[in-house]
Amino acid sequence: MNFASDNITGAAPEVLAALQDGNTGRLMPYGNDEVSKAAEAKIAGIFETQADVFFVATGSAANALALSVLTPSWGAVFCHLGAHLNDTECGAPEFYSGGAKLLPIDGADGKFSAGDLEAAIAAAGVGNIHHCQPKAVSITQATETGSLYSLDEIKAISAVCKTHGLKLHMDGARFANAVAALGCSAADMTWKAGVDIVSFGATKNGALAAEAVVLFDTSLTEEFAYRRKRGGHLFSKMRLFAVQMDAYATDNLWLRNAQLANANAKRMADGLDVIPGISQSQSVQANILFPKMPRSVIDGLKDDGYLFYERGGKDVIRLVLAFDTPAEDIDGFIEAARKHAGS
Ligand SMILES: Cc1ncc(COP(=O)(O)O)c(C=O)c1O
Known part of the structure; x- marks a missing residue:
């Protein structure tokens, strides 16, 4: 009777079973344990490349922390007007980045195009001391309206990012739904298309409460690690988040x-x-x-x-x-x- 959200579900049985199994034993805290390390590697494996993986508890934290390593406090981040991080995260991206400005771009179907992005950059006051300076772009895949960026659309946006020296973030709260619908690989939709960092959602799709931030640009790793701790998402019992993500990756759940x-x-x-x-x-x-x-x-x-x-x-x-x-x-x-x- 409830179609309000994909958050109205409980956890997948596989995830609950993994939590039950992973609940025994005495392992080192804060991710310094083999279970957490293995789960990080397993999530990186989904992307078929070298990537650093960090677990957090919510999609908002994933987005806000991801953006915080892409922009200085005086930077600007382009996103869609209806992006979750723009209108449903209570200013978390601004808070975690120390005040960076979100510059929303409107566009049909919850998306903006490479051309829309070019126009927004041209209007952003690049080099003008009075304006926050563009540093990053965030796209949501699948979008908040359930639409999809095609691989070509992502590549076109990332080409604009490269031209202007901007990093590209993907809010993948519904990442799996997009991969399933496009019939592509996780790699095709991300680093192969020029994405630098992904919020890889799991909670909506089977986890109890766990998301991963996947960094393809590993020069950002050290900063991310400290910011996650500072932001309160370095869990002492990390393995209990890790087992959820491990189960989520197992057998392509x-x-x-x-x-x-x-x-x-x-x-x-x-x-x-x-x-x-x-x-x-x-x-x-x-x-x-x-x-x-x-x-x-x-x-x-x-x-x-x-x-x-x-x-x-x-x-x-x-x-x-x-x-x-x-x-x-x-x-x-x-x-x-x-x-x-x-x-
Ligand atoms: C597009 C998008 N991003 C991120 C999130 C994650 O939000 P939360 O912080 O509630 O886990 C959601 C959840 O509704 C979402 O729809």
Whole structure:
């Protein structure tokens, strides 16, 4: 009955089992243990390259800490207007960076293009002592509206970054959903496309509370390590975060769960799309959809007890599907929508 977010789920059984198993033994704290080291290596392995990996507890911390090593306090970071780090992190990126300025760029479908970025850089006052100086760019993949940057779009943005000496961050709270939808590798979508640092999400997709920051530019590692400690995300019982990430990487759980979530979104979209009066306000690419429906249908669904946000425009609701959303819940929602639409 609840389609408000992919955070409404519990942890995946594999993650819970790993926590149970990892709960025994007496290991050194603060990540100085073999379990944590192995999990870091396993997450780096997903990206098929040399990378330094740090575990943190929330996506906001991952983003804020990642950006804090990309910009000085007098720098500026471009991101989308609707980026989570711009409008839903209570100023954490500004706080962790010591005051760097976010410069939001608007754009359709939760995305901006390489051309939009060029224009924003041109308007940013580069070299003007009165302006924060552009230092980094953040893109969200999959985006907050459930859309995807294609690999070519990411490469085009990273080419602009290179031209202007900016670092590129990817908010991957729904990283796995994007990889599953694009059918590419994690490497293709990141360092091979010019991304320097990734917030690799796990909590929405199966972890209890764990995310990883993956640094391909390892010159940033030392600073990140100290900032994570200073920011309160160097956990004394790190292994209990590590086992979650280890389970998430094992047998491609991250990818399998995302495939399930994306398939659930498709099931929902397919069911709603044939109901007269209901249509998708944007294409469904990952695990989020924004169907537009008559007011009476929205109110009827709410009266039935369904939970979702009204977001994305007039008479548009946001539905987020998770890896473990029961098929009966999806089919029940479709049936209820059909009933309220009078068809
Ligand atoms: C795009 C995006 N980034 C990051 C996050 C992580 O947020 P939190 O700090 O709640 O884990 C979210 C969660 O909703 C998100 O949607």
